[in-house]
Amino acid sequence: MERLRHVYLPQVYFKAMWILALMLYILIPLQSGAVSLVYKGIVLITFGCFFVLFVKRLDESRFFVGSMEMTCFVLLVMTVLVSLLFGNGTITFDTQIMGMLGFIEMPIAIMLMDCVEYNEENARFILYINILIAIVFSMLSITKYAYSGILDSLYLGYSNPNATAIYLLLNQAVLIMFLPMLGKITLKFLVIGLCVYEEYLIYLTDSRTCLIVSIAIVVYYLFGKKIKIPKWIIIVAMVFPLAFLIIYTNMYASGKYADLLILGKELYSGREVYFLSQMDILSWKNVLGDVRQYYFTNMHNGPLAIIASCGILGYIWWFLFYFGTMRRYHSAARSQLQFIALVAILGVFIHSCSEAALMVGGAHYSIIVATFYWILKGNPYGNDIEREKYQ
DSSP, X not given: OHHIIIIIHHHHHHHHHHHHHHHHHHHTTTTOTHHHHHHHHHHHHHHHHHHHHHHHHHHTTOOSSOHHHHHHHHHHHHHHHHHXXXXXXXXXXXXXXXXXXXXXXXXHHHHHHTTSOOSHHHHHHHHHHHHHHHHHHHHHTTSTTTTOSSSSSOOTTSSOHHHHHHHHHHHHHHHHHHGGXXXXXXXXXXXXXXXXXXXXXXXXXXXXXXXXXXXXXXXXHHHOTTOOOOHHHHHHHHHHHHHHHHHHHHHHHHTOOTTOEETTEESOOSHHHHHHHHGGGGSTTOSSOOHHHHTTOOOSSXXXXXXXXXXXXXXXXHHHHHHHHHHHHHTTOOSHHHHHHHHHHHHHHHHTTTOOHHHHOOTHHHHHHXXXXXXXXXXXXXXXXXXXXBO
């Protein structure tokens, strides 16, 4: 019973979510009708596993990630529900409810992964499933799906180039994290080749943010072995998307830097007009937001999407949950693998300057981002799987 309570159920969740993520990467380009069922299956499994474990741990007066973080999560959920109940407009399952569940799913995934044992078997599973995902992306890049959209940028059969870049970035980050653990030279060269090719594919999507984050992860892997990331960097990375939103829109409103080019593209991408029209959402008067109206849609900025949907109050609980969790895990980080995971997590926050999907999207995003936290946490009880080589 003890194994079933604390290890087995999260283990089932962990492997099921990664397999479903691989399925989504294959089914979405094929425009399969099963995509919707897979999304709903992810939500059902996630909330089902969490509910069972939450009830058992509540009975034992135990928490997932920490008492403060758990309190913030509960307050966040309560704020979201109040916003849903008192918002304007109708409530439908496929928009408001699914949007709300997708947002809540991410912290739940982190808490469930907190219960998964950090060992060689699980690391091997993540590595192999991500090699398969990278192969899927590589195969799609030479098919009719590569440039299947209305823009000249790379699509790989997904909804837009930005989504494609996010998929490539997340997969590349996981492969880079486990690269130091590879003992077999042929496997190491395969993973390196896939990472280099994915870097090229990210470039073809024209997503500047994903390219910058990807380069940062690669640079840290190559040159940052002795660099330990201080805790204050966590706060800076988390606050940066909100500061960027304010500074970026004010720069545009001032009429300056209109001709400035970054990576061959104009500084102003067109989103600044939308940001400027939505800036009133950031008012302190917007305490609870409106889930019915915004339902955590991708407003191209993480804080903007969160504050619009569940208000300043919801954003505070959200911020404290993630900061507290990262601070707790950071204290146990000691290996390069863990600090690469931290760089990837911080990159997720930086990325939310221009895209909110990784903050509010849920589904396959949740298990991948939660795995970064799982790697950052590592094994506080001794066995360092970085010392174990894959044969």
